[in-house]
Amino acid sequence: MTGLIQPFRISVWCLMLCAITEWVMISTSAIATSHRPQTDISACKLAANSDVYLSAGFGYELNCAPSTGTLNAFMIFVDFDDEQAIETPQSLHDFFLPAAAEWYATSSYGALTLNVTADTSRFYRMPATAASYGWARGLSYETHEKYIQDALDAYNQTIPPTDVLYVVPTANAAAISFSPTFMGDVQTRAGVYVAKKSVTFGLDAYKTWKYLVLNHETGHTMCLPDYYPFNGSATGLFIGGWDLMGLISGPSPDYFAWDKWRLGWLSDEQIDCIAETGSTTHMLTPLEQTGGSKAVVIKHNSTDVLVAELRSTNGLDSASCSTGVLLYTVSTITATGDGPVRVLDATPGSNGCAGDELNDAPLSLKGTNSYTVSEWGIKVTIVDESSDGTEIRVDVS
């Protein structure tokens, strides 16, 4: 649940990324309203800041696991002298899979295949007690690495080099209380390279987050940041229950369009970029459905954009308690846990829904149909809603 980040020690603890497109504007009236932006799409691809840990820009480099094609993972199961397994490894495998892999297939529109090879033959006994690993005190990079290398020692078999190593403990191991991602290279004590990253699961998976913790943590292996606050404030402070890199159990867990674009799940053709003043209209189709325009990105400066996307109750967001055009800001100079993405609330003071003020943040025709970011000179207005999607007007002054 906590996010302890040591930028140069690279361990993420958790709860819990050109084509030049030119558009010819045919102006038929004195009012210059285009239906597509004229802006070069690259203007909106804000570069990641390498000094900002897990910067939410394009091209962040930290030996990230692949986000398109196949992400290969290897899964092993462990137990302890003081907390021994009474279940089968297969039952724990089935707790996570295939649901988590299907989640990625859906969220990525088929762009990412999570391919997990699991050795379900037995639990491998860790060389130390569960209590001794120090989860209750909080993990350092070194103590987390020790746990992983102990698991590799216990396994004591060759693991072909892979992208991510999953270490799954028995659900009886209460002392292994949460599920952090190790962001450094994974290698055995003998120096044999195993994986780019490792996710070590814990009791919070079984008790609270279910299989979605795998999607959250594997998001980190692809270098996605945490969107919940690290300062102890309410989990939903920055983004409510939108995107499971914030609240894993939120009602609208699908990844933001900004991140789907960065990850390569959305093409440039599915994004409208605005980097100049003027008034433009744009069609948005539901984020949770394949195909169509998914986001309007309005560039504020070299580090900040405003994004508009259409959220619905389709697909992974079937439990969403509010639908419409979701607005949020992205800052590439704000580190993980400090609010690199912040949802803008079109309905402030509403008490929200599903337990968070921000969960009913979207704009809609029947609700609040316009939102102005005065300090950025941006106004977004719903023009029309239909079964095909929602049309918005963006005014930038």
Ligand SMILES: [Zn+2]
């Ligand atoms: Zn996290």
